[in-house]
Amino acid sequence: TINLEKVEKRVRTTCPYCGVGCQIELLVQDGKIVRSNGVEGVLPNDGRLCVKGRFGYEFVHSPERLTKPLIRKNGELVEATWDEALTLIATKFSELKEKYGPDSLAGYASAKCTNEDNYIFQKFIRTVFGTNNIDYCTRLCHASTVTAMLKSIGDGAGSNSIEDFETTDCLIVTGNNIIETHPITATYVKRGAAKGMKIIVIDPKWTPLVAYATIWLQPRLGTDVALLNGMVREIIANNWVDHSFIESRVEGGMQAFLELKELVEKYTPEVTEKITGVPAQKIKDAARIYATAKTAMVATGMGMSQQVTGTHNVFSLLNMILVTGKIGKERCGIDPPRGQNNVQGATDVGCHPAMYPGYIPVSDVENRRKVAQVWGVPFERLSDRPGLTTVEIIQAAYHGKIKGLYIMGENPMISDPNLNHTEEALQKLDFLVVQDIFHTETTRFAHVVLPASSWAEKNGTFVNSDRRVLRVRKAVDCPGDAREDWRIIHELAARMGKPMPNYRNEAEIFDELAMVTPIIAGISHARLEEHGIQWPCPTPEHPGTSTLYTDRFNTPTGKAKLFPVEHVDQTERATPEYPFILNSGRILYHYHTGTMSRRNKTLTNFTNHPYVIIHPNDASKLGVKTGERVRITSSRGTLETQVHIADEVLEGELFMPWHYTEAQVNRLTRDELDPYSRIAPFKISAVKVEVLS
Ligand code: SF4
Structure with missing residues (x-):
């Protein structure tokens, strides 16, 4: 119980957990957070919070917080001053760069840090390290979704708003335990169900949403392409196809459609049942419910993306969406709910080995010239070679090609695949820096550990799953000598001889970010005071965009593209030894x-x-x-x-x-x-x- 009269301040900010981006008010007493309330009257949550947003702030004041820099000496991490730690890091990274070249260094950004932190981090990796070896945990969750969506429709972000999950007529939730992983988005789904929305759950595992589902398809693990091809075949066979949409908005029009039709022809309901284990009648019913709904959306999750066929899985989903014309209009589209609070924003601001802020390829000369000018660095310093991805960085470390790694707020010793291999790779690094708020399984291998700030101790912005740029506001001070992430990186850049401008605050960082990121060019901290704004927002007068692709897709031709793909057996299958x-x-x-x-x-x-x-x-x-x-x-x-x-x-x-x-x-x-x-x-x-x- 708290005494509300003793509450010294109330700070509105954004939840630090999942990608819904719920707006919360932190109540602070004696310098500590004592309560978290949902903020009413603003989207995306309108006062609602799940158990993590409501009660999950205790970690901020944990006695286990890192409060001093730590340097490994004689095998032990021992306390050091900031000066000692930053001097050592600057010296070691500079030596490695000199000896092995810029591409021997790499950085992991963080989906838990703000856009401002991540923007400064990728700028550091590109201008101080001089490499595009920057990635983060998005590679482990929705990389295949984003890859397929970028190729097919031009953007990797959700096409609709979270509140549309209540008002669409039909919702497919595939490979996504939405009630547990995105609980407040799921409240919209449940309200929609109460009003008659049809819900199709596609998941090999039962999830609580099955209780609300019109139909549950339970395919065997790894058979998604076959199932979706089977549904597309059923849609075509019953002429539930939107021909005018295909002719006007799909590259190649009917010719491209006919190629898809030919490929899916073999996925009859009976064949599809044999591959997937889903009864033929259920496949037919699901296809009918989705294709004949007036409006329909798809929420796709890790179940689809985290496979060696992940990109093909999402291509097959997009094919179904495109042949039925269920995108590019209100309450129709595809939405990958994002796992972490700022997983969307970290890519938006350039923490990607092949793309600069705003999804502009590293190979784009004109953009690199523009960015070099804004950053005040020589054009030649910006590499045009795409860098390594998250798992590739670990594999390169294992083979001695990556020598130095800077990890900000990530814990690959739990999150990366094949951990025994990851552990060996981290041990082979010449120099590992981990910047975090706690000791993790990864700091065990670090040469230097830097104490950083939690979300409640910093200002900035996050971007949630519906592209909504939301404010993060400082409620309490960092413990001990811990510092804000961007300030640590900023000082390190200066110590490595490549100083960045003297930003007075996070708003100034955001202003620079907006100059090199066209999708958020019209947004500023000042505009976000009352509520979030959904990108694209190209000018200060633009209200933001709730639904994507209403006029054109974000591809070079302005049209979407079909990618017919075949089902293939998974490369790893049950065997007598591993059944x-x-x-x-x-x-x-x-x-x-x-x-x-x-x-x-x-x-x-x-x-x-x-x-x-x-x-x-x-x-x-x-x-x-x-x-x-x-x-x-x-x-x-x-x-x-x-x-x-x-x-x-x-x-x-x-x-x-x-x-x-x-x-x-x-x-x-x-x-x-x-x-x-x-x-x-x-x-x-x-x-x-x-x-x-
Ligand atoms: Fe936080 Fe996500 Fe829960 Fe909202 S749904 S309170 S953003 S964890």
């Missing part, structure tokens, strides 16, 4: 690598231990009961965990949440990559299960 396929994902009460959520008593009181879900028939064959322990092993690694028996998964399939360091799911996963997006297949690992006595 189960393991799926992984998130739960409501925890968040990603757990550094924040697992330091909140309210959240850990709900649940705080790893488990594996096993189908009752498999459990009975194994002779195991709920609560007993098993060892799970893949060809990459092994872990032990507790059994939870439920028919939420298909026979032969398993599910584990990946938040827990006590049972690191990514010890089991592969770092084989989707060739187009370079994403790893977190959803499909062949494993065996042994019961522990």
Whole structure:
């Protein structure tokens, strides 16, 4: 209970957890946050919060916060001054650059940091390191979604607004446990369902949304392309196609459509049932419900993207959307709800190995000239070579090609695939700097650890899942000697002989960012005082854009493109040695690598231990009961965990949440990559299960 009379300030800001971007008011007393309330009357949440937004702020004042820089001496991390730590970092990175060249260095940005932090970080990597080796965890979640959407429709962001999830007539939710991972977006879905919206859930695993679904398709893991091709075939066979949309808004018009028609012809309902396990009648029903709805949207998640066929999965989804003309108008489109609070913004501002701020390719000479001028650096300093992606950086470190790595607010020792390999790669680095708010599984390998600020201790902006640029406001001071992320990077740039301008505050950083990022050129901190603005917003008078593609797609021709793709078998399948396929994902009460959520008593009181879900028939064959322990092993690694028996998964399939360091799911996963997006297949690992006595 708090005494409201003693509350010294109320600070409106944005939730630090998922990509919904809920607006919250932090109540501060004696320099500490004592309550978090939802802000009414503003989107996207209009007062609502989920359990993480409401109770998940305790980590800010955890006694485990990093408060001093740490330098490794004789194998131990010991406290140091900022001067010692920054001098050492500047010296080491400069030496490595001199000896091995700029491309021997790399940086991981952070989806938990602000746009201003991330913008300064990518500017540092490009102008001080002199490389495009910059990426972050988006590569591990929606990289394939973004790759497919950029090629097909021209933007990788959601095409609609979160509130449209209530008013569309039909919603497909595929590979996305929306009630647990984006709970406030799901409140719009539930309200829509109450008013008669048709919901189609496509997921190999039961999720709470199934209770609201008109129909649930439960395909075997890794058969999404076949299922969607089957639905497209059914749509074409019944002439539920929007011919005028195809003729006017799809590249190649009817000719392109006929090529798709020819490819999907073999995916009859019976063939599709054989591949996917989904009954033919359900495939027909789902196709009819979606195609004949007046308006329809699709929410696509990790289940689609985290596969070696991730890009093809999303192409097949986009094909279905385009042949039915269900995009480019109000309450019609495709929306990938983003996992972390600023995963959208970090890419928007250029934390991408192949793109500058605003999704402009590094190869674009005119843009590099313009950016060099704004940044006040010689044009020649900006590399035109695309850099390495997240997993490629680790693979290059393993092979001795990356020598120095600067990690800001990421924890690859939980989040990256094939952790045994990641661990070896980090150990091979000549120099690793980790900037974070807590010790993590990754700081164990760092040569220097820098204490950074949490979201409640900084000003700036985030971009949520519907492209809404939202303000972040400082509520409390950093603990001890911890500093704001951008200020650390800014000082390091000066110490490496490449100083940046003297920004007086985050608003000035945003103004520079807007100058090199056309999609947000019309936005400023001042304009965001009352509410967020959705990009594209090209001028100061522009109100922002709630629905994309109403006139044209953002492709060179202005038209969308069909990409007919075939179903192929997954490269990893169940074998007699590894007879189960393991799926992984998130739960409501925890968040990603757990550094924040697992330091909140309210959240850990709900649940705080790893488990594996096993189908009752498999459990009975194994002779195991709920609560007993098993060892799970893949060809990459092994872990032990507790059994939870439920028919939420298909026979032969398993599910584990990946938040827990006590049972690191990514010890089991592969770092084989989707060739187009370079994403790893977190959803499909062949494993065996042994019961522990
Ligand atoms: Fe925060 Fe997401 Fe929950 Fe909203 S839905 S309160 S943004 S975690």
